[in-house]
């Protein structure tokens with residue numbers, strides 16, 4: 001029995017939101033700011049799979065965890081759900097908080113922005129509980145104060161993410177079938193950026209805008225890199241094996257790493273092709289986390 005069901009409430013008190021996996025289809029590092037953060041240009045898409053967060057609105061702030069990924073997370077106090085809630089409470093006087101319950105399904109420290117998506121779902125739930133408009137600037141501010149990936153996750157739909165992660169431009173992306181594979185090797189985002197060894201105050205390139213249209217976008221995606229792949233491969237050499245396993249699946253249109261890794265994804269024409277590919281990879285590598293989904 002989950003902790004939420006122990007609390008006195010009716011179903012109509014419970015608000016619930018999906019916290020989808022984020023996938024960086026491309027990621028360019030265009031430089032490094034004086035404050036140490038890197039300037040990014042990244043096409044971000046969201047998957048049909050992810051965590052789920054619910055909220056019973058109330059005065060006190062609390063969190064319980066459930067699901068296959070819950071055991072990996074340490075003390076609840078530094079959970080990004082609570083950090084996002086506190087960041088919003090600091091900006092909205094008298095904010096009603098409540099009890100959060102997180103069903104954690106996504107791998108942690110995986111380049112899928114699971115924690116960021118949980119934080120964004122917490123902000124959306126608090127906005128609903130408090131009657132805040134979706135475009136209330138305090139939501140965006142609280143998102144960025146929680147983490148660089150949280151503004152894109154708050155947007156929750158395909159977008160171009162720029163700057164440290166604060167500039168979000170909505171994008172119309174075609175939908176693809178996709179397979180996500182994590183070799184169950186956690187990779188630290190901070191460590192991957194550190195290995196790039198870019199001195200603060202460096203500029204090293206310009207953003208390139210994507211074309212429109214399914215075929216043109218796919219051709220363009222194939223030419224764009226994820227600049228974080230080389231350092232992530234140094235930290236997690238198993239990525240070579242993951243890439244080879246995905247490339248061997250019939251119908252794989254593109255194979256790449258998401259974010260700072262170590263999750264790799266492959267795109268397919270549709271969900272049936274993705275489901276067949278996921279079955280193949282999971283059968284050959286039962287120790288890996290393998291998920292077929294839709295991406296767009």
Ligand SMILES: C[C@@](CO)(OP(=O)(O)O)[C@H](O)COP(=O)(O)OP(=O)(O)OC[C@H]1O[C@@H](n2ccc(N)nc2=O)[C@H](O)[C@@H]1O
Nearest residue numbers: 036037038111112113147148149164189190193259260261
């Ligand atoms: C790399 C990306 C790409 O979408 O995703 P993930 O691999 O984490 O999923 C994100 O930029 C990660 O965002 P997020 O995980 O929220 O980062 P933060 O908590 O703000 O920072 C974690 C670490 O990464 C560094 N960092 C993060 C973002 C950025 N633009 N430049 C950085 O140098 C920070 O200095 C910090 O050491």
Ligand SMILES: Nc1ncnc2c1ncn2[C@@H]1O[C@H](COP(=O)(O)OP(=O)(O)O)[C@@H](O)[C@H]1O
Nearest residue numbers: 078079080108109110111112113114115116118
């Ligand atoms: N709700 C959460 N889900 C996942 N990670 C969390 C959460 N709250 C805090 N964290 C911490 O945030 C860090 C990054 O987690 P995560 O968002 O899964 O990484 P990534 O963006 O690389 O997939 C981890 O070190 C983890 O311990």
